[in-house]
Amino acid sequence: MNEKKILLSHGSGGILTRRLIEELFLKEFDNPLLRRLNDQAVFSLPPGRIAFTTDSYVVTPLFFPGGDIGKLAVCGTINDLAVGGAKPEYLSASFIIEEGMEIGELKRVVQSMALTAKEADVEIVTGDTKVVERGKGDRLYINTAGIGVVDNGNSPDPLNIEAGDVIILSGTIGDHAIAILTQREGIELETEMKSDCAPLHRLTEKMLSVEGGGRAIKAMRDATRGGVATVLVEFAVASKTSFVIQEELIPVKKSVRGACELSGFDPLYLANEGKLIAIVAKERADEVLRSMKNQMFGTDAAIIGTVESAKPGTVILETVIGNRRPLEPLTGEQLPRIC
Amino acid sequence: MNEKKILLSHGSGGILTRRLIEELFLKEFDNPLLRRLNDQAVFSLPPGRIAFTTDSYVVTPLFFPGGDIGKLAVCGTINDLAVGGAKPEYLSASFIIEEGMEIGELKRVVQSMALTAKEADVEIVTGDTKVVERGKGDRLYINTAGIGVVDNGNSPDPLNIEAGDVIILSGTIGDHAIAILTQREGIELETEMKSDCAPLHRLTEKMLSVEGGGRAIKAMRDATRGGVATVLVEFAVASKTSFVIQEELIPVKKSVRGACELSGFDPLYLANEGKLIAIVAKERADEVLRSMKNQMFGTDAAIIGTVESAKPGTVILETVIGNRRPLEPLTGEQLPRIC
Numbered sequence: 001m002n003e004k005k006i007l008l009s010h011g012s013g014g015i016l017t018r019r020l021i022e023e024l025f026l027k028e029f030d031n032p033l034l035r036r037l038n039d040q041a042v043f044s045l046p047p048g049r050i051a052f053t054t055d056s057y058v059v060t061p062l063f064f065p066g067g068d069i070g071k072l073a074v075c076g077t078i079n080d081l082a083v084g085g086a087k088p089e090y091l092s093a094s095f096i097i098e099e100g101m102e103i104g105e106l107k108r109v110v111q112s113m114a115l116t117a118k119e120a121d122v123e124i125v126t127g128d129t130k131v132v133e134r135g136k137g138d139r140l141y142i143n144t145a146g147i148g149v150v151d152n153g154n155s156p157d158p159l160n161i162e163a164g165d166v167i168i169l170s171g172t173i174g175d176h177a178i179a180i181l182t183q184r185e186g187i188e189l190e191t192e193m194k195s196d197c198a199p200l201h202r203l204t205e206k207m208l209s210v211e212g213g214g215r216a217i218k219a220m221r222d223a224t225r226g227g228v229a230t231v232l233v234e235f236a237v238a239s240k241t242s243f244v245i246q247e248e249l250i251p252v253k254k255s256v257r258g259a260c261e262l263s264g265f266d267p268l269y270l271a272n273e274g275k276l277i278a279i280v281a282k283e284r285a286d287e288v289l290r291s292m293k294n295q296m297f298g299t300d301a302a303i304i305g306t307v308e309s310a311k312p313g314t315v316i317l318e319t320v321i322g323n324r325r326p327l328e329p330l331t332g333e334q335l336p337r338i339c
Numbered sequence: 340m341n342e343k344k345i346l347l348s349h350g351s352g353g354i355l356t357r358r359l360i361e362e363l364f365l366k367e368f369d370n371p372l373l374r375r376l377n378d379q380a381v382f383s384l385p386p387g388r389i390a391f392t393t394d395s396y397v398v399t400p401l402f403f404p405g406g407d408i409g410k411l412a413v414c415g416t417i418n419d420l421a422v423g424g425a426k427p428e429y430l431s432a433s434f435i436i437e438e439g440m441e442i443g444e445l446k447r448v449v450q451s452m453a454l455t456a457k458e459a460d461v462e463i464v465t466g467d468t469k470v471v472e473r474g475k476g477d478r479l480y481i482n483t484a485g486i487g488v489v490d491n492g493n494s495p496d497p498l499n500i501e502a503g504d505v506i507i508l509s510g511t512i513g514d515h516a517i518a519i520l521t522q523r524e525g526i527e528l529e530t531e532m533k534s535d536c537a538p539l540h541r542l543t544e545k546m547l548s549v550e551g552g553g554r555a556i557k558a559m560r561d562a563t564r565g566g567v568a569t570v571l572v573e574f575a576v577a578s579k580t581s582f583v584i585q586e587e588l589i590p591v592k593k594s595v596r597g598a599c600e601l602s603g604f605d606p607l608y609l610a611n612e613g614k615l616i617a618i619v620a621k622e623r624a625d626e627v628l629r630s631m632k633n634q635m636f637g638t639d640a641a642i643i644g645t646v647e648s649a650k651p652g653t654v655i656l657e658t659v660i661g662n663r664r665p666l667e668p669l670t671g672e673q674l675p676r677i678c
Contacts, residue, residue, distance in 0.1 A: 009672040014565045014669025018573075042388055042494050043389065049383045052382070052429060053431070055467045056467055056482055084377060092393035130396075138475040143484075145391075221378065226356075331353055336470070
């Protein structure tokens with residue numbers, strides 16, 4: 001491409017669109033399905049159930065410590081499939097680009113998507129590009145949709161949760177939100193905060209392959225917008241149970257705790273991009289936890305509480321000093337455009 | 340919802356997001372898969388191949404004669420599946436909303452999507468909502484991805500095109516672009532132009548069910564951005580054949596022709612949202628054409644030319660007065676944000 005910046009004509013469907021597709025998207029994402037350059041990818045899946053999901057990404061800034069909008073767009077959709085008990089296989093990628101965006105910057109995002117997809121063993125097989133006029137976007141928005149294969153008899157569903165189950169959190173919370181906040185506001189912390197942005201499908205695969213894991217893992221969800229607290233409330237409401245969690249068991253990095261004290265944020269409501277909550281039958285909880293701790297993205301996994309039957313739909317936090325505080329789902333907005 | 344306008348908190352992942360999902364999206368799109376409100380839909384598909392596609396929609400204005408961004412987002416993705424020989428089954432819907440958008444306006448769009456999906460017998464089973472600050476969007480962008488079932492042994496692919504095949508166009512061209520143009524510019528024509536925005540899957544189903552249709556229909560594509568000319572050039576290049584089309588055979592409404600003369604646009608490059616091009620084996624062409632003419636969105640279908648072998652990769656227009664003019668793919672931009 002001779003152009004340095006994105007022009008409206010890159011979204012015309014004509015020669016410049018074609019060149020952008022061939023010289024950037026196809027070059028980086030290259031695979032036989034995409035190479036056909038049809039408006040749809042056609043492929044076979046093994047018989048059984050599939051999972052289907054979508055997310056749009058509008059995070060600002062586009063690049064942040066530990067990731068960028070491209071890595072986020074691939075990991076986020078992988079994770080929505082993974083917590084549904086699926087093995088992620090195929091992604092779509094759709095770009096809404098603001099006129100004037102540096103093509104070099106777009107290329108960095110696309111390369112990051114390609115690398116993340118490759119490492120996660122998923123293929124980006126179909127896509128779309130639109131360009132909007134200056135002032136009608138914010139450089140780049142990305143949508144990814146994804147298809148995964150559910151090869152397990154029992155896929156996790158919050159309706160399966162019952163009193164006696166155990167609540168497992170896969171690691172430290174708040175890292176993503178605080179990384180974005182410090183980058184956005186130019187705050188300097190003692191230790192640089194990195195987003196936890198990561199694909200969790202290998203972690204969930206190990207969890208589900210524990211003997212009886214398919215039945216024992218009642219529900220899983222990645223704790224993105226709204227944080228751990230919002231996921232727990234949604235699970236408690238859906239399953240008509242109550243959740244009790246212990247504050248002292250919740251893994252939070254010292255630097256995140258410090259940033260939260262400074263900013264007034266509660267880590268339980270902060271977005272994560274590489275953490276999940278699993279509700280697991282008590283008799284399999286230790287085994288599931290062990291399977292997680294052996295995985296790169298589960299080393300800090302911990303049991304943080306239990307499911308009870310009193311006061312259905314509530315979540316209680318037992319604080320370090322012994323108080324019991326009910327958790328509400330997130331009201332208002334902690335940090336806009338976190339993902 | 341008490342709010343009249345979209346707030347940043349509607350994208351927080353907390354209470355307002357939940358309320359928007361339950362009281363708007365779920366209410367309008369209601370179906371058992373979406374009702375679970377998980378971050379992914381899990382379902383079974385019949386064994387065989389599937390088609391997977393995505394498109395983002397940034398059309399302006401949001402409402403235009405004959406359609407709106409919501410109808411477009413459903414039809415466009417249905418059509419990308421249909422021309423791949425698939426029966427569209429499941430869609431995702433992802434919304435990027437600008438802070439301050441009237442919720443009533445969003446509701447009209449969502450209702451239009453729901454109606455279009457219902458009429459087309461597809462389900463919207465998973466979704467996402469993001470909100471960006473004022474001035475970082477243009478009220479509403481929508482992404483739809485889709486999954487369809489390819490139950491035919493042979494799915495259309497431009498690589499199958501060969502000399503001797505016949506070029507069929509499903510109806511009049513330029514209607515969508517001229518409807519948008521006149522709406523945008525406030526131009527008054529003698530007869531109001533309506534977008535041709537329509538789902539084409541029933542048309543393609545009939546075409547493929549002609550005896551031997553699966554083999555006879557070599558390639559199909561809907562002629563959206565870049566218009567008929569761009570699709571034909573892409574087909575000719577992919578199949579290393581040449582295409583010859585007759586200007587007098589191409590259906591163009593009188594009002595579109597008039598608007599083109601006024602504005603300097605060439606209808607062959609204008610976007611359509613309910614028209615497809617099919618390349619069909621000569622011996623089945625009449626039968627395929629007949630099957631189209633019996634369908635609501637194919638009544639004006641016509642054979643407009645033939646595939647030849649000389650000068651591979653070129654498309655020649657034989658004009659009414661007998662000149663032969665080569666068609667290039669669209670360069671530059673005719674009308675930005677047409678879809």
